[in-house]
Amino acid sequence: MGTLSQIKKNRRFIILQKLIVASLLIGFLATLLAISLKKITEHYETILFLKSSNFPWLLLIFPVFSLSVIYFLRTYLFKRKINKGIKEIFEVTIHKNKHLPVYKIPSHFINGMITVIFGGSTGVEVSTVVATATIGSIAQQKENTFRKYKTELISAGIAAGITALFGSPIAGILFVIEVISRKTTKVFFLTNGTAVLIAMGLLFLLDEKPLFAIAHLSWNYYAIPYFLLLGILAGFNSVYITKCVLFFKNYFSTLSRDYYKIIIGSCVLSVALFLIPELYGDGYHGVRAILYQENHFSISVLISAVLIIFLKPIITSVTLASGGDGGVFAPSLFTGAFLGFLLATVLNTYFNAQVIPINFVVLGMAAVLSASIHAPFTSIFLICGVTGNYNLFLPLLGVCLIAKYTSKFLYPYTVYSIIPVKTT
Structure with missing residues (x-):
């Protein structure tokens, strides 16, 4: 009995080790994706917005151009595959046999960026959420022992992505609790905590500043x-x-x-x-x-x-x-x-x-x-x-x-x- 108990403990320890390694990788990749999408979009959105301010007629071209490009990308590159946004994440976390396919990463990265830089009146946050969730989903599929931790690993990708976008690890974890998973376990905090720590580490190394930095605030x-x-x-x-x-x-x-x-x-x-x-x-x-x-x-x-x-x-x-x-x-x-x-x-x-x-x-x-x-x-x-x-x-x-x-x-x-x- 002692030997069997030790084997079970060793197996749990090995699984935890693998989950930590997977979370580190998910956090790193999700953060890089989120920061890249954010920076590229900000850069070109600023350029094109200023250009349209000087040449207002461009505003007649930008929307039809961007929507047409996205249509052709979805039709010919992504083969008209369905895009449900965050709702698809809900479906994947509920059903054991559903997964987020790899194409979701380039699809949301490219289409989200094109939408915003050419004036589409939305943001890259949801595009980031789906793309980073896909990173977690892919990691979960690579290891049989991760099957029961699909929601936790998908959430880890999202938490790291939100942390990278807004510079708040607590917001990243709370978002997946309030909106995505709606439940917490010890493994959830292990995987998500690891992922957001990696995100914060990268933000520190890259010297990322708050989106709307305000030095002093007071209220009465x-x-x-x-x-x-x-x-x-x-x-x-x-x-x-x-x-x-x-x-x-x-x-x-x-x-x-x-x-x-x-x-x-x-x-x-x-x-x-x-x-x-x-x-x-x-x-x-x-x-x-x-x-x-x-x-x-x-x-x-x-x-x-x-x-x-x-x-x-x-x-x-x-x-x-x-x-x-x-x-x-x-x-x-x-x-x-x-x-x-x-x-x-x-x-x-x-x-x-x-x-x-x-x-x-x-x-x-x-x-x-x-x-x-x-x-x-x-x-x-x-x-x-x-x-x-x-x-x-x-x-x-x-x-x-x-x-x-x-x-x-x-x-x-x-x-x-x-x-x-x-x-x-």
């Missing part, structure tokens, strides 16, 4: 009622985003020809980008503008903010429905930033509230993301990571929870959890 207790109002408005806004995505995906699915989708989507995108350049790509350039630049009140500023909040979900939905690659991650951050900015401007201008606008921009980003994906704790630590500042932690906690439960009360689904409408 008298602003709490206004924070609560922001949370409620964010809940309403997130439902609007979700409804837009579902409506336009359903509408575009009824179009009989793919080129109809490309033509209609391109026309809508071109007009919107021409009128409101802030809608270009992931929109992070617009967020930086309201974070770092002094904005003086004017009616035109208010009207622009209202139009951006109203149009961004529509343009994002059209981008996705007409063939673009991405999701609601970046659009939620972008819309939330402008929602917070709009509320703070109105409060200060018309009610003499004397609130700090930058706080509302930061809180708005977290609140709308929390409500859009029903992941408040992910949103809190993600925003702390991208700003490099934890001073707003308590307001973030309250605003994100209120936003999530307002959203769930109004509409209990997210774009990830809703069952798609089948069309004939």
Whole structure:
């Protein structure tokens, strides 16, 4: 009996060793993929955005070009294979015999990058999530002893990818807990912890800076009622985003020809980008503008903010429905930033509230993301990571929870959890 017990212990130890090695490799590859996609996309998006600012007629060409290229890539390179985004990760983790195929890595990397750099109004976050999940899925298939740890290894890839994008290992782990796996085990923390440690190590070596670095943030207790109002408005806004995505995906699915989708989507995108350049790509350039630049009140500023909040979900939905690659991650951050900015401007201008606008921009980003994906704790630590500042932690906690439960009360689904409408 003693010998048998020792053999079992040795086997468990060997499996743990293999899981650690696999997690190290997954974390390394997922981080490199995420950073590469982020850096390449940021670089070329900036170049093309500035070029389109000098030559606005390019905005008539970029959308039709990018959507056409993605269509031909999906048709001839990726053989019209189905792309369900994060929903496919759910299916794979639920069914033992399903796996994420290797082509998901180049497909989402290339298509996500092309979508954003040519102005598609989404981001590379969801593309990164699916591609890094595929790395975990491939690793799981390479070793028979890993069969029962498929969810843990897929989650490890995603956690490392989110960590690399936003500089927050806690957000990476919380995202897979709140959105992907919804369960934890000792092996989960072992694999995911190892992967995000590798991610943080690479971020340190590469000297990656926070996405929206803010040196000083402070808040006052008298602003709490206004924070609560922001949370409620964010809940309403997130439902609007979700409804837009579902409506336009359903509408575009009824179009009989793919080129109809490309033509209609391109026309809508071109007009919107021409009128409101802030809608270009992931929109992070617009967020930086309201974070770092002094904005003086004017009616035109208010009207622009209202139009951006109203149009961004529509343009994002059209981008996705007409063939673009991405999701609601970046659009939620972008819309939330402008929602917070709009509320703070109105409060200060018309009610003499004397609130700090930058706080509302930061809180708005977290609140709308929390409500859009029903992941408040992910949103809190993600925003702390991208700003490099934890001073707003308590307001973030309250605003994100209120936003999530307002959203769930109004509409209990997210774009990830809703069952798609089948069309004939």
